[in-house]
Amino acid sequence: MAAIVLAGFSFTSCEKDDDNNPNGNITLKVNTTSTSSVNLKSSVAANDLVFNSGTITIREVVFDGEVGVNSVSRTISQIADINYATGTVSPGVVIEVPAGDYTGVNLGIELQDDGSDPSVVIEGTYTNSSEEITPIRFEFNSGEVFEANAASVTIEAGSDLVGKITFDAISWFSTVTPDELDNATLTEGTIIVSETKNSDIFDKVADRLDVDTQAVFE
Incomplete structure (x- = not known):
């Protein structure tokens, strides 16, 4: 599995935020399937x-939660690329929020959907029962939002809370x-799976x- 830590964007806050509190960080991590393989839905083990x-391109990360009588909201609007193979992100992201005991916490990550370029491009290979290997490419272009939710979360001053998103193309x-x-x-020898090619x-x-x-807090 490849692990990704996003670090370092600016943030915006709503007027109710209590910014006199010491701050903690929400660190976003992304797990992806890497060179692992899995049998497809079939009894043929060779497939x-x-x-x-x-590459997975995100455009926005949003944190919302309640601490005491205050509402805290942070929105990071910044395009970042997640490298599916290496686990690197360019640029990286940390969300800084006041420390405290939060309820109703939500961390949302939105895919980039502006323009015609797909926000998700995942490449690999498919091996059939005759052991013939064919390149495969999955393309997805939508402003999909993935979320991590928690009823209660404690964010300590100077500490990191991890919101972890797992992108698993094998399971997809x-x-x-x-x-x-x-x-x-096939398109030039490659199985392209997109809205317009192999649409079924x-x-x-x-x-x-x-x-x-999947998305969870740790």
Whole structure:
């Protein structure tokens, strides 16, 4: 698994924030599947899928919570690229908030959706039952929002609270069958799964993004 720590953007706050409190940090971490493979939904063990490169582009990170009688909100509007293979992020992000005992906490991460370029591009290979290897590329362009929620969280001064998002492209493809990939249309020798190419497979994968992208506080 590749782990990503985002660090270092400016923030904005709402008027209710108590900025006289000592501050703590919300550190965002992202886990991704790397060179791991998994069998597809099939009894044919030879069929497998590997994703080992790509980019996920985010545009905004939002923190909301209640501390005492005050509401705290931080919004970071900044485009950042998550390298799916190496776990690097450019640039990195830390959200600074007043320390305290929070309730109703939400951390949201929104994908970039401006323009025609996909916000998610994940690349790898598909090996069929004859052990033939074909490149595969998944493209997704939407302002999808992934969230971590907690009923209560304590943020200590000078300490980090981790909001961890797991992007698992292998699980996104878990309902796709080997037959579907065996019969997929190739574009210059590559299986491209997007809204306009192999759209039946794309619909299955896109439906799994919310289900198999997990977010938790640690």
